[in-house]
Amino acid sequence: MNLPQPPIISIRNLTKTYAAGEQVLKGIDLDIKQGEILALLGPNGAGKTTLISTICGLVRPTTGTITVGGHDIVKDYRQTRKLVGLVPQELTLGAFDVVVDTVRFSRGLFGLPPDHARVDEILNDLSLLDKKDSIVTRLSGGMKRRVLIAKALAHEPKILFLDEPTAGVDVELRKEMWALVEKLRLSGVTIILTTHYIEEAEEIADRVGVISDGRLLVIDEKQNLMNSLGKKQLVVDLRSPIEQLPESLAGFDVELSEDGYRITYTFDTQGDRTGITTLLQAVNNAGLVLKDLNTSQSSLEDIFVNLVHSDNER
Amino acid sequence: MNVEAIKAIYFNEMRRTRKTLLQSIASPVISTVLYFVVFGSAIGSRIQSVDDVSYGLFIVPGLIMLSLLTQSISNASFGIFFLKFTGSIYEIMSAPVSFFEVVIGFVGAAATKSFIIGTIILATAGFFVELRIAHPFWMLFFLVTTCISFSLLGFIIGLWADNFEKLQLIPLLVITPLVFLGGSFYSVSMLPEFWQKVTLFNPVLYLISGFRWSFFEVSDVSVTVSLVMISVFLLTCLATVYFMFKTGYKLKQ
Ligand SMILES: Nc1ncnc2c1ncn2[C@@H]1O[C@H](COP(=O)(O)OP(=O)(O)O)[C@@H](O)[C@H]1O
Ligand SMILES: [Mg+2]
Numbered sequence: 001m002n003l004p005q006p007p008i009i010s011i012r013n014l015t016k017t018y019a020a021g022e023q024v025l026k027g028i029d030l031d032i033k034q035g036e037i038l039a040l041l042g043p044n045g046a047g048k049t050t051l052i053s054t055i056c057g058l059v060r061p062t063t064g065t066i067t068v069g070g071h072d073i074v075k076d077y078r079q080t081r082k083l084v085g086l087v088p089q090e091l092t093l094g095a096f097d098v099v100v101d102t103v104r105f106s107r108g109l110f111g112l113p114p115d116h117a118r119v120d121e122i123l124n125d126l127s128l129l130d131k132k133d134s135i136v137t138r139l140s141g142g143m144k145r146r147v148l149i150a151k152a153l154a155h156e157p158k159i160l161f162l163d164e165p166t167a168g169v170d171v172e173l174r175k176e177m178w179a180l181v182e183k184l185r186l187s188g189v190t191i192i193l194t195t196h197y198i199e200e201a202e203e204i205a206d207r208v209g210v211i212s213d214g215r216l217l218v219i220d221e222k223q224n225l226m227n228s229l230g231k232k233q234l235v236v237d238l239r240s241p242i243e244q245l246p247e248s249l250a251g252f253d254v255e256l257s258e259d260g261y262r263i264t265y266t267f268d269t270q271g272d273r274t275g276i277t278t279l280l281q282a283v284n285n286a287g288l289v290l291k292d293l294n295t296s297q298s299s300l301e302d303i304f305v306n307l308v309h310s311d312n313e314r
Numbered sequence: 315m316n317v318e319a320i321k322a323i324y325f326n327e328m329r330r331t332r333k334t335l336l337q338s339i340a341s342p343v344i345s346t347v348l349y350f351v352v353f354g355s356a357i358g359s360r361i362q363s364v365d366d367v368s369y370g371l372f373i374v375p376g377l378i379m380l381s382l383l384t385q386s387i388s389n390a391s392f393g394i395f396f397l398k399f400t401g402s403i404y405e406i407m408s409a410p411v412s413f414f415e416v417v418i419g420f421v422g423a424a425a426t427k428s429f430i431i432g433t434i435i436l437a438t439a440g441f442f443v444e445l446r447i448a449h450p451f452w453m454l455f456f457l458v459t460t461c462i463s464f465s466l467l468g469f470i471i472g473l474w475a476d477n478f479e480k481l482q483l484i485p486l487l488v489i490t491p492l493v494f495l496g497g498s499f500y501s502v503s504m505l506p507e508f509w510q511k512v513t514l515f516n517p518v519l520y521l522i523s524g525f526r527w528s529f530f531e532v533s534d535v536s537v538t539v540s541l542v543m544i545s546v547f548l549l550t551c552l553a554t555v556y557f558m559f560k561t562g563y564k565l566k567q
Contacts (some may be wrong), residue, residue: 018567056408059567078316082553092401095334101326108322151405264510 006070007031008083008159008190014064015049016214018194021304024050027215028064032192034158037185039205040194047214048194049089052161056086068159082110089163089194091144093136098101099123100132103150110155119154126150142173149180161185162193166200178204210307217307226297234265234276235290236283246286252279319411323419338389338427339434342381342495346435349377350442353499363499365532369387370443375526376498377439382457383433383464383493383518387485390424395481398472400531417469424465425458431515432457446529452537453528459544460521466551473558492518502534517547 009032014027021147024047032038051157053059055066066073068080073113103119123129126146136147145165152160158199162181166174181191181204195201201208202222209219218225241260252275255264263283267274283290331338353373361369397403406416439445447453475481496518502510513519514535524540527533533540 058404058407078410081408084408086404086408088401088404090401092404094400094402096397097332101329105322105326106405108318108409109405111316111318111410113318 006036008034009067009192011055011066012065014051014054014066015062016059017045017052017062023062024214025054025062028214028216030118030209030219032159032190033207035185035188035190036206037181037191037193037204039201040192040211041196041198041201041208042194042211043196046211048211049163051211052086052163052192052194056084056161057081059068065264071234078111082155083158084161085155085157085159086161087145087148087152087163087165089167091148092142093144093147097136097145097148098132099128099134099136102136102147103154107152107154110157112155118156122150122153124282125153125183140171141260142176145177153184157189159192161189162191164194164196165250166195174200212307231266231268231297232274233296234279235264235292235294235296236263236290237261238263238295239289239291240287245290246282248282248286249279252282254279316411316415317408317435319409319510320415320419322421324423325414327420327423329427330393331389333424337383339431339477340391342385342431342435343438346377346381349373350439355363355442365530367530367532368443371445371530372526373499374436374439374443374445375529376493376522378435378457379460379496379518379522379525380493380498381435382428382460383489384485385431385487386428386461386464387468388469389427389534390421390465391472391475391481391485392468393420393424393489394472395475397475413555417555417559421462421465421469424468425461428461428465429457432461433500448531449528453525456521456525456528456540456544459548460525463544463548463551465554466548468550470554470558479485492516493522497522497534501532517543520544 009030011030012030014025014028014030015023017023028051030128042048042050050059054061055068055073057073057080058177061074067084071079073080093193097105099229100119100123103123104114104116107119108114120132123132126149128146128150131143136144139147150166165181166177169177178200181193185191193200193205205222207219208222208225210217238261242256243260245254245256249263253266255266256262257264265279267276267277324326350370353369355370358478363369364372394403397406431499436445473479473483475483481534495513496516497513502523505513520535520540521532524544527537527540
């Protein structure tokens with residue numbers, strides 16, 4: 001029998017109040033599964049970087065506990081930090097460092113003995129081998145990001161945090177980054193990334209957590225999230241306009257456009273019966289002639305806007 | 315203990331030093347030569363020997379201390395400050411290292427560099443005067459302890475400073491005057507009595523005096539007092555670093 005694996009990261013009732021300010025994390029509970037790609041999605045200032053920084057040891061939690069690989073991040077920081085690699089949001093690299101030196105440094109810093117062959121392998125995986133002897137500050141932004149990833153992977157961590165890996169990166173590089181994340185996942189690394197691009201979460205994550213104003217509003221499998229929160233719409237275009245909706249459609253969530261040419265039916269994708277057949281029959285019975293028929297599904301973006309919106313109204 | 319991490323930090327800092335080797339060694343050597351030309355030859359020939367030691371020889375320990383103190387502080391403070399400045403300190407803060415391992419790496423590297431510079435200055439001085447070292451062991455002891463203590467102080471300054479001005483403030487406004495007024499180029503007994511008393515509050519005096527004793531067996535204050543003072547200074551720096559570690563001072567929010 002396969003027992004369910006314990007979460008690789010477990011966060012309980014985490015709050016953070018910076019010395020100078022208000023509460024930035026307002027009670028986060030989160031379990032991260034081994035081997036998954038989790039996207040933390042939220043607008044700027046939501047607390048994503050603070051959350052990641054706390055798990056990695058850069059920020060002290062105000063209250064709450066975090067375990068990584070079953071160890072407490074404060075008491076057993078040596079064990080937990082060996083498991084974790086962090087790629088920060090900002091492109092922070094020392095000015096005079098040579099690529100290969102800075103990656104070897106990272107490996108040593110995390111307690112591993114030097115292994116030049118392994119470091120070269122990591123550089124190669126990131127297409128950095130030919131830049132091995134370059135000075136980091138002379139590299140392009142995309143290359144710098146890769147150096148930071150190489151540094152984070154230098155001690156072969158089980159968990160990788162990517163804080164806004166594609167912010168300010170052009171489309172091509174973004175695609176490359178996604179491919180890289182996929183490759184890492186195949187090697188068994190658990191990946192947590194933050195982003196404020198919905199398409200990014202939609203594209204690469206297994207699960208998506210939505211953070212707004214220091215709260216984790218929802219977290220679920222990407223597909224479930226879209227199913228439970230996503231609505232589908234059926235748009236019916238009519239050949240000739242009508243003044244008002246026929247009686248037979250009264251039981252449906254339908255709207256008539258102002259010009260009378262279009263009926264929009266909104267339904268949950270969750271339900272067993274979507275009601276489309278019944279609706280179309282009713283349309284037919286009312287003697288309306290169809291010109292066109294379309295369905296659309298709300299994107300994560302719509303879901304996100306909805307969530308954040310209703311959160312603000314609370 | 316994460317020995318690999320200490321090694322990584324130490325050698326990373328030493329590599330930085332190697333890259334700027336020429337300037338970090340050239341400048342103290344040049345200024346030493348200048349001091350010898352100006353104080354040792356031009357002025358020194360008109361000054362009588364101090365405590366039976368020719369003036370040129372007399373200033374050697376003070377000259378070494380002057381460079382040792384300024385170099386230790388600037389090396390150690392720049393190393394850690396620069397990491398904060400570029401933001402790359404995040405990596406050390408997320409690594410499985412204790413604060414003390416970080417301190418050993420940084421301070422060890424800065425102290426090593428100062429030690430090398432001190433030795434080079436001593437060798438340079440050998441070209442100008444005939445050196446005598448009465449107590450080589452104690453000479454080495456004062457040299458090493460000074461390198462470590464002031465590198466520690468530099469590390470503290472580097473952590474504390476949040477801009478370049480602050481980084482240079484203490485070396486410029488505090489250390490340099492203390493060294494000059496601490497008897498680097500004269501014996502305290504040459505001062506009027508009132509100023510002799512004031513000078514006793516200058517911690518650098520005890521360093522230079524003890525160091526000079528290890529060369530010529532002449533000193534302004536007793537060697538024991540010098541040893542006690544340098545130990546107190548070292549312990550104070552260690553305690554400060556420990557306090558910073560406990561509170562996550564200026565690093566962890
Ligand atoms: N060091 C700090 N001191 C005080 N407030 C901070 C600090 N870092 C972040 N904040 C505040 O915490 C909130 C969350 O920031 P952050 O975690 O960076 O959000 P995100 O990464 O989602 O954009 C913001 O309001 C920000 O101003
Ligand atoms: Mg952020």
